Amino acid sequence: MSIQIIKQGIMDTLQDKGRYGFQHIGIPPCGYMDYLSAQLANVIVGNPKEAPIFELHFPASSFIFNEAHTICISGANFVPVLNDKSIALNTPIQVSKNDTLHFMQPLLGKTSYLAIKGNIDSIAWLNSKSDFSSHIKTNDQFNLFERDVENKINSTKTKEQENKQCNINEIQKHIFNSNEIRFIPGPQWNDLKNESISNILKQPFNTSLNSNRMGYTLKGPSLQLIEQKSYLSSAVTRGTMQLLPNGEVIVLMANHQTIGGYANIGQIILVDLPKLVQHKSDTPFRFSITNAETAQSEYKQMQKCFS
Amino acid sequence: MTKIFSNINWKVQALGDHAIQFYLPQKMDATIISEIKCFNDFIFSQQLKEIKDIIPSYHTLTLIYDIELMDAPIDFANDLIEKFTSERKNIITSTAVNEIIEVPVCYDENFGIDLISMSTKLNLSITEIIKIHTENVYQVYCLGFMPGFAYMGDVNTKIQTARHAQPRKNVCAGSVGIAGAQTGIYPMHSPGGWQIIGRTPLKIFDKDPAILSKFNMGDAVKFYPITRAEFDSLNENEL
Numbered sequence: 001m002s003i004q005i006i007k008q009g010i011m012d013t014l015q016d017k018g019r020y021g022f023q024h025i026g027i028p029p030c031g032y033m034d035y036l037s038a039q040l041a042n043v044i045v046g047n048p049k050e051a052p053i054f055e056l057h058f059p060a061s062s063f064i065f066n067e068a069h070t071i072c073i074s075g076a077n078f079v080p081v082l083n084d085k086s087i088a089l090n091t092p093i094q095v096s097k098n099d100t101l102h103f104m105q106p107l108l109g110k111t112s113y114l115a116i117k118g119n120i121d122s123i124a125w126l127n128s129k130s131d132f133s134s135h136i137k138t139n140d141q142f143n144l145f146e147r148d149v150e151n152k153i154n155s156t157k158t159k160e161q162e163n164k165q166c167n168i169n170e171i172q173k174h175i176f177n178s179n180e181i182r183f184i185p186g187p188q189w190n191d192l193k194n195e196s197i198s199n200i201l202k203q204p205f206n207t208s209l210n211s212n213r214m215g216y217t218l219k220g221p222s223l224q225l226i227e228q229k230s231y232l233s234s235a236v237t238r239g240t241m242q243l244l245p246n247g248e249v250i251v252l253m254a255n256h257q258t259i260g261g262y263a264n265i266g267q268i269i270l271v272d273l274p275k276l277v278q279h280k281s282d283t284p285f286r287f288s289i290t291n292a293e294t295a296q297s298e299y300k301q302m303q304k305c306f307s
Numbered sequence: 308m309t310k311i312f313s314n315i316n317w318k319v320q321a322l323g324d325h326a327i328q329f330y331l332p333q334k335m336d337a338t339i340i341s342e343i344k345c346f347n348d349f350i351f352s353q354q355l356k357e358i359k360d361i362i363p364s365y366h367t368l369t370l371i372y373d374i375e376l377m378d379a380p381i382d383f384a385n386d387l388i389e390k391f392t393s394e395r396k397n398i399i400t401s402t403a404v405n406e407i408i409e410v411p412v413c414y415d416e417n418f419g420i421d422l423i424s425m426s427t428k429l430n431l432s433i434t435e436i437i438k439i440h441t442e443n444v445y446q447v448y449c450l451g452f453m454p455g456f457a458y459m460g461d462v463n464t465k466i467q468t469a470r471h472a473q474p475r476k477n478v479c480a481g482s483v484g485i486a487g488a489q490t491g492i493y494p495m496h497s498p499g500g501w502q503i504i505g506r507t508p509l510k511i512f513d514k515d516p517a518i519l520s521k522f523n524m525g526d527a528v529k530f531y532p533i534t535r536a537e538f539d540s541l542n543e544n545e546l
Contacts (some may be wrong), residue, residue: 258451299375
């Protein structure tokens with residue numbers, strides 16, 4: 001059982017839940033960007049939610065299957081085409097030997113996930129298969145192994161399949177149908193000018209084209225601190241909103257540096273981060289403030305969809 | 308919310324929905340860094356299932372936690388402060404027993420590509436810059452920027468130089484640089500804005516899980532000069 005890349009995309013990678021436990025020596029956690037869509041695709045094919053998965057950006061890689069497989073594509077809609085026929089997202093799809101998969105156009109969102117039933121054979125480094133400095137290339141071939149018995153039993157429960165169907169709509173709506181992104185004010189929030197605080201809460205923002213796995217730079221009102229201060233570097237994490245000296249905000253993503261010395265003005269809540277990941281530069285969004293309790297309870301609620 | 312031990316006043320703040328940060332007064336200071344290290348080692352020894360990462364820096368210690376395993380993070384943090392302060396007196400500050408890590412550096416002008424301009428700006432000869440850079444025992448304040456990059460200080464004020472306004476597109480692996488009061492080594496080829504004064508032949512970061520980073524937070528480091536011929540015979544990095 002294997003799958004091969006027939007044409008590489010611009011920055012497609014293999015990702016799992018990330019590499020934790022090494023940030024103290026400067027190793028970025030990595031892992032999937034839109035973890036909700038990645039978990040969804042995994043669960044639909046019957047994999048554990050945290051299984052390694054292909055993360056695709058447009059123009060995305062093309063694949064050929066060397067055996068029959070069950071696959072699922074979730075997240076951004078790049079109009080996937082199997083041989084000559086377009087296929088549905090968020091649905092298990094049976095592919096046959098020598099079938100090819102292409103992605104035609106970036107219709108909705110920015111990051112798509114391709115899950116394949118089974119265990120993708122790739123070398124783990126520090127307990128994770130997430131690519132950090134490399135990406136998948138033309139002619140790369142990945143073998144797939146069957147998972148153990150326990151997972152097979154889990155994936156055949158029909159009642160669970162029904163539950164998943166209703167969850168899919170809920171998750172899709174959460175990620176793609178909302179222009180509100182919530183954050184919790186950070187340690188330097190009170191160092192912002194009042195006018196900047198009101199701009200964050202009232203003005204629209206857009207993601208800029210200068211956005212990648214390390215961070216998304218936002219376009220919006222220029223923000224200012226009451227006084228130009230320098231801060232000693234301290235830890236940052238995914239979702240941290242850093243204010244750059246030029247007044248722009250950069251939101252840190254999976255491959256972020258582990259510490260940072262820019263003003264930390266806020267933290268996008270984990271459950272809303274996939275919304276930002278998928279937000280294209282032409283659709284404005286707005287920020288609103290929330291608190292940790294709400295953020296954590298919504299995160300836990302959403303994770304129940306995958307258990 | 309805070310506890311006092313020998314004038315060390317720990318405070319804690321939530322950092323969004325999946326991190327908590329302990330902090331001390333904001334300054335580059337040897338006492339603060341040894342206290343951070345001490346607390347860091349204490350938390351590490353607790354093997355807490357909720358914690359995914361423990362990230363020390365100059366005056367902060369940040370815990371990244373698993374939302375699904377953590378209830379009441381601020382209570383959790385305050386409990387840790389309480390436990391730590393009550394056991395603090397029994398913990399030997401590890402910097403006291405640390406050996407000094409000696410790092411060979413070739414200060415050849417082909418490697419130390421900013422030596423000539425620094426010499427002019429600082430009104431010091433290159434020999435003097437090397438002498439001053441190799442005099443101090445530096446402390447590793449934290450790691451970050453890229454795997455294995457250690458921020459060390461303090462650099463003697465006589466050779467402190469601000470980083471380049473426009474970072475270079477590529478700085479070679481092993482390059483030794485200065486940025487204000489800090490000195491450090493680029494573990495791998497990378498863009499970078501520090502003033503480059505030399506290059507070490509040592510491998511600073513090794514992907515081998517048994518090795519990884521040459522430096523850890525709290526380490527003591529001293530540089531010593533070597534010739535180009537010695538560099539060539541010792542070099543472990545890709546050129």
